[in-house]
Amino acid sequence: DAGITQSPRHKVTETGTPVTLRCHQTENHRYMYWYRQDPGHGLRLIHYSYGVKDTDKGEVSDGYSVSRSKTEDFLLTLESATSSQTSVYFCAIRGLAGEDTGELFFGEGSRLTVL
Amino acid sequence: QKEVEQDPGPLSVPEGAIVSLNCTYSNSAFQYFMWYRQYSRKGPELLMYTYSSGNKEDGRFTAQVDKSSKYISLFIRDSQPSDSATYLCAHFWQGAQKLVFGQGTRLTINP
Numbered sequence: 001d002a003g004i005t006q007s008p009r010h011k012v013t014e015t016g017t018p019v020t021l022r023c024h025q026t027e028n029h030r031y032m033y034w035y036r037q038d039p040g041h042g043l044r045l046i047h048y049s050y051g052v053k054d055t056d057k058g059e060v061s062d063g064y065s066v067s068r069s070k071t072e073d074f075l076l077t078l079e080s081a082t083s084s085q086t087s088v089y090f091c092a093i094r095g096l097a098g099e100d101t102g103e104l105f106f107g108e109g110s111r112l113t114v115l
Numbered sequence: 116q117k118e119v120e121q122d123p124g125p126l127s128v129p130e131g132a133i134v135s136l137n138c139t140y141s142n143s144a145f146q147y148f149m150w151y152r153q154y155s156r157k158g159p160e161l162l163m164y165t166y167s168s169g170n171k172e173d174g175r176f177t178a179q180v181d182k183s184s185k186y187i188s189l190f191i192r193d194s195q196p197s198d199s200a201t202y203l204c205a206h207f208w209q210g211a212q213k214l215v216f217g218q219g220t221r222l223t224i225n226p
Contacts, residue, residue, distance in 0.1 A: 102207025
């Protein structure tokens with residue numbers, strides 16, 4: 001158990017509403033990531049964080065913002081949800097104990113449906 | 116061209132068969148090569164990783180990397196129904212702190 005909790009696990013919302021997904025870790029890891037997973041596209045990086053208040057964009061960051069005010073929490077916000085943001089969102093942490101292989105540990109996912 | 120290409124399948128084989136899953140990649144800077152396994156409605160979990168070219172074996176699983184052709188493979192021997200999952204290849208580029216995933220191959224092992 002990598003100590004990652006995502007909330008909510010399921011959410012249905014309407015187009016134009018704001019949505020915030022939360023990722024909480026208990027391992028004190030520096031790196032945290034948000035991915036989305038869609039059929040035919042695999043996992044695509046939205047944003048990642050390399051420390052408190054330190055974040056950077058991934059390949060599909062348009063329409064998303066993130067915040068990390070504490071080591072243990074990484075929030076993903078959709079300011080105005082669109083149907084194209086219907087997806088399964090995964091949070092991940094990267095452990096850097098020993099060899100840095102880039103290995104990520106994933107949460108269980110948050111399934112978001114935008115109507 | 117995508118940085119990592121993986122045949123999405125689906126792939127269906129009988130129990131006990133040898134399974135071969137493959138990925139190609141375009142960025143020669145990739146250093147670590149991984150295979151993740153993802154069961155339905157779960158998060159991916161690391162199955163194996165290799166560094167540079169060569170083979171790595173772990174029980175029924177063998178990961179193979181050929182950097183000259185930018186091709187990686189995962190072989191599953193004596194496949195079991197419990198191996199039914201989506202398998203994702205991934206590559207880590209330390210210089211850019213970047214982990215890039217393939218599309219994933221959905222595998223079903225039929226009893």
